[in-house]
Amino acid sequence: MVNKPKAILLYSGGLYSTLALHILTSQGIDVTALTFITPFYNYDRESKAFKNILETVNRLKCRLKVVSLEEEYLSILKSPKYGYGRAANPCVDCRILMMKHAKRVMEEEEADFIATGEVLGQRPFSKTVERLETIDREAGVEGLVLRPLSAKLLSETIPEKKGLVRREGLFDIRGRSRRVQLELARKFGITGYPPPAGGCLLTEKAFGKRFEDLKRYNPNFSLKDAILLKFGRHLRLDDKTKIIIGRNKSENEQLVKHVSPEDIIFEILDYKGPVGLYYGTLDDSLLKKAASIIISYSKAPKNFPVKVKFYNRLGFEKIVESGAISMDEVHLLLIK
Known part of the structure; x- marks a missing residue:
């Protein structure tokens, strides 16, 4: 044979x-x-x-x-x-x-x-x-x-x-x-094949913009840093500070799943809203700006201050009170 x-x-x-x-x-x-x-x-x-x-x-x-x-x-x-x-x-x-x-x-x-x-x-x-x-x-x-x-x-x-x-x-x-x-x-007799665009996120222009930002401001990025580019809205607050905010329940879960113990999570107290990750300088004005942004994406009232909790698994915790900012202001900070 x-x-x-x-x-x-x-x-x-x-x-x-x-x-x-x-x-x-x-x-x-x-x-x-x-x-x-x-x-x-x-x-x-x-x-x-x-x-x-x-x-x-x-x-x-x-x-x-x-x-x-x-x-x-x-x-x-x-x-x-x-x-x-x-x-x-x-x-x-x-x-x-x-x-x-x-x-x-x-x-x-x-x-x-x-x-x-x-x-x-x-x-x-x-x-x-x-x-x-x-x-x-x-x-x-x-x-x-x-x-x-x-x-x-x-x-x-x-x-x-x-x-x-x-x-x-x-x-x-x-x-x-x-x-x-x-x-x-x-x-x-082949049916049910995927569309021609392919399955690799790295070929997508929006993902490419996020990657360019990551490589510019964090050239020693980890695999986890790169994987997080797949999820949520990414906003740059300054050269050293970036936040990620989930767009839906699934993305909120993915963000929490990929955090390290030192990573800072932030979310709104008392109202439904997304999960955010905070990377960068723990400056009061930047924390307040991050809080304002997540409030803008939430169901919380937009016309009076709301409490936002920042914390990590190593014991860091801080409550910041802030109000929403306009979506026009938010869009200027989006990495897109």
Whole structure:
């Protein structure tokens, strides 16, 4: 019995990587789907998107391997060798990191090659021929990465040369149009895939503004600092002071979940309102300004003073009395 060729597919659950999965399995290739979870993806193991990944992998009788990227990701986020895209996205460095992990998994599983759902020209920053070659070279996987959707536009890979993959069964898709991909999706019976914008928050301009602010005023930021950019409204009070205010119950819970013992939480006494986090100088005027802002976002009366409690888990506590300020004043402080 001849052993099937084995591939490690970088699998996000999106349309393009799902098409790559179908193309490979239709050629009789044994696929292990490799899914990465980063702090900035819109899914985790409990999300609907992740459950869709499990469902697809099980339906096609493939294996799934999940790798979580956290501290490694922080180092490239702070200082990416190949820079950022339009927002806070270090796409090239991120891809190199993922490819290095894919290489390790390929060696562990004794697979023949790596595959991705990448399309040439899909992203101006990271999907050029030169960038793809750079990624493969930096990760030490030159010639071993098959990109089925654009393979006919790229140099022949080792698995193609060895006859492990039929090149005539691959494609020559280029650019941002999804016409051919949607036709292939219909052919393979693929439905329920996520929208084309992707799941990485780092590509969003609003998130990028918050990240620029964090990097400027706190260059030694921690992974927790970066994760908190995902939640709430962020307002800068001065060069050393920033506050975060939850927009709903879920965000309030996330803010409290991510605080360290020394982090200062603030919330309104006696009235319903959001949770806030306070980072910076414990100056009375700044505390009063933070109190005024959270009151403005609450159900508390706006025409007389309201008490706001500032505290942390190390025993710090201070009650500040203040009144609301206008939303025009608040909007001037928003990081957006």
